[in-house]
């Protein structure tokens with residue numbers, strides 16, 4: 289494998305190796321082909337990826353014809369600065385949270401198992417939008433087959449705990465164990481040195497909802513004791529709004545992305561629609577996000593922002609920072 293592969297490509301490669309269904313593998317391969325840096329050293333790999341994609345597409349077609357291998361995959365296209373999945377026990381308030389934070393509407397009910405499908409919505413934070421996805425509940429006996437896959441592919445998981453429920457510790461424990469069994473351990477930080485490609489750790493924050501409920505404080509203490517250093521807790525009330533004001537900012541922080549503005553030479557920067565890329569991304573990563581052709585013919589960039597003087601010329605390997613303004617020269 290060429291040595292100079294970017295972190296974005298390596299991440300895509302890890303996702304491919306973790307993919308379980310043919311559909312997932314095809315999606316991952318397409319993504320790998322898009323983000324693979326194009327130069328002489330990667331020609332061979334590029335050809336190899338295309339061959340693998342052709343083979344899998346053929347396989348999928350055969351499965352379709354034979355009527356077997358029906359897809360269980362729920363694949364929601366990522367939008368905005370990151371994809372965040374709400375996960376939790378029945379009645380914990382996932383749908384209420386989605387409705388409070390986004391323009392979407394998901395049915396709310398004072399009874400379990402109200403939500404049956406994944407429902408996406410967009411949550412604004414300053415000049416970026418973050419995608420939140422409401423999902424059906426999880427119990428020891430019930431978990432939609434596609435749900436671990438969705439969480440695995442997302443950028444962040446919000447595990448919703450119900451501070452009004454006496455079963456809250458058991459419910460959280462059940463979900464943590466179940467997702468570990470399904471090879472998607474819910475963790476505070478994704479380990480950098482994971483050498484088991486079957487594992488797809490999901491960065492997770494626990495949202496302790498219904499803070500307004502009777503005895504919520506006592507349950508919150510018990511929850512924090514159970515979790516210890518394992519996961520961070522964000523207490524709030526989706527119903528009263530308590531603790532919700534800085535919620536989008538906290539989620540943006542947890543996504544660990546940077547927003548970048550682009551500008552054309554001689555023109556003002558586009559400060560309306562920033563790009564959001566993983567922290568540590570380079571000029572080349574941004575170029576790939578803007579357009580593959582620009583990335584291929586990129587000569588240099590000029591940057592206004594952190595760690596550079598205004599308009600400094602930098603190369604494709606230059607690491608960008610939050611709110612940098614970048615002029616790509618192809």
Ligand SMILES: Nc1nc2c(ncn2[C@@H]2O[C@H](COP(=O)(O)OP(=O)(O)OP(=O)(O)O)[C@@H](O)[C@H]2O)c(=O)[nH]1
Nearest residue numbers: 379380381382383384397401402403425498526527
């Ligand atoms: N007191 C209080 N009640 C809440 C809060 N958030 C949600 N609820 C109530 O909890 C009940 C369940 O809310 P939902 O949003 O439907 O819960 P859910 O997690 O989506 O439920 P499922 O779809 O069955 O998994 C409803 O009666 C809500 O009004 C809160 O912050 N405080």
Ligand SMILES: [Mg+2]
Nearest residue numbers: 382383402403
């Ligand atoms: Mg619901």
